[in-house]
Amino acid sequence: xxxxxxxxxxxxxxxxxTERIGxxxxxxxxxxxxxxxxxxxxxxxxxxxxxDLARLISAYRQRNLLPRLEFFTDAAPNVEASLAAAGFTLxxxxxxxxxxxxxxxxCLAPEHIQLREPSSDEEFRRLxxxxxxxxxxxxxVSDADVERNRHHLTVLAEHGETIVGGGxxxxxxxxxxxxxxxxxxxxxxxxxxAAAITAHLTHLAHARGARTAFLTPGDVGIGTVYRRAxxxxxxxxxxLSLS
Numbered sequence: 001x002x003x004x005x006x007x008x009x010x011x012x013x014x015x016x017x018t019e020r021i022g023x024x025x026x027x028x029x030x031x032x033x034x035x036x037x038x039x040x041x042x043x044x045x046x047x048x049x050x051x052d053l054a055r056l057i058s059a060y061r062q063r064n065l066l067p068r069l070e071f072f073t074d075a076a077p078n079v080e081a082s083l084a085a086a087g088f089t090l091x092x093x094x095x096x097x098x099x100x101x102x103x104x105x106x107c108l109a110p111e112h113i114q115l116r117e118p119s120s121d122e123e124f125r126r127l128x129x130x131x132x133x134x135x136x137x138x139x140x141v142s143d144a145d146v147e148r149n150r151h152h153l154t155v156l157a158e159h160g161e162t163i164v165g166g167g168x169x170x171x172x173x174x175x176x177x178x179x180x181x182x183x184x185x186x187x188x189x190x191x192x193x194a195a196a197i198t199a200h201l202t203h204l205a206h207a208r209g210a211r212t213a214f215l216t217p218g219d220v221g222i223g224t225v226y227r228r229a230x231x232x233x234x235x236x237x238x239x240l241s242l243s
Contacts, residue, residue, distance in 0.1 A: 022052030134183035
């Protein structure tokens, strides 16, 4: 888990402002106040003091942001208890799943579905809109969202001329990449499309130099989809925040 946490610590600052606060790396999105875009990451083996936590809370409050952390518990096993004692509550606890090239399992998409990389900003925008709706967000997509996504390895699923799903592989750093945003439109679910997107995207990431791909399922149940593509549970990730 330390290698995966190091990956997140290296990639989370991209496109964000950062600040060192005691044993934490605090990250702040430049163009969004969304909680998922603003969070802190503890150092491996961190033992935060009450003073460290007070400074961290203050830093987020001063920016009118929710004090929030995301981290892998195996890398910082004592932090969750310290946060709970300071009043933080658990948003979610999800598995961390990993897949190497040797473990990957090919999953074919249904015959009526084509998997490919987007070829224009408009396709990036349409895909992101599908992802937003699938995750319960508004369908509108900003130019900044399109610009961010077009620099990542992206796969879309297409039925005729309709984009029905897709996913993203983030930057490859030290042989590791994170798979995010796997989504399928509601009326196309249950056909194996998500597993096919995951397998194809992971295959492309491995072909481009990643030795290990990892992801954190939005909920435990969806993990069965990723197991079909060869992913296995390697640890857990927690999200905690202070209202």
